[in-house]
């Protein structure tokens with residue numbers, strides 16, 4: 125577990141040549157609490173990471189990541205679609221509605237298009253002979269899912285600071301220690317070991333890849349998961 129959130133303490137050590145009166149105390153009652161990872165919930169289910177990585181290598185031979193309508197540092201391959209509708213996995217529909225606070229005003233705005241997540245019930249036929257189909261069959265029985273996507277986060281890239289309409293299920297496929305997801309003021313690395321996580325994306329969050337290789341996650345929208 126990574127304790128990445130630091131609160132600032134007044135330094136009382138006289139050996140340090142620091143005038144403590146010049147340090148502004150940033151700690152407050154909220155930050156003094158023990159870190160709470162409740163917005164990252166590891167699920168009681170595990171998949172075979174070697175098979176996951178192999179399935180990814182298999183699909184990447186024939187499919188390219190969609191850039192969500194020309195968005196830098198965004199890449200998605202949809203594993204589910206609206207039945208019989210190949211257009212439902214392209215461009216803005218590979219990305220979808222979110223809210224962000226893009227400038228100094230701090231005012232929230234919405235971006236991109238609303239998605240009818242529940243309509244994405246068909247597994248894309250091109251990927252039926254991969255391990256992703258087995259995974260889909262299992263998780264779609266356990267949770268009510270919307271779109272299921274393979275998401276790419278390139279090295280030295282970040283998302284916007286944003287919130288989504290619903291939680292997300294994550295299965296990391298390739299990652300590195302510099303990949304962190306941040307939800308409000310709590311950061312967490314999710315290892316690629318076959319584990320399944322559900323993250324509270326209805327709160328403001330971000331994800332970045334500070335490594336030198338691509339971060340690849342299977343990410344599904346979860347329509348029936350309630351965080352307490």
Ligand SMILES: [Fe+2]
Pocket residue numbers: 286287288325329
């Ligand atoms: Fe998000």
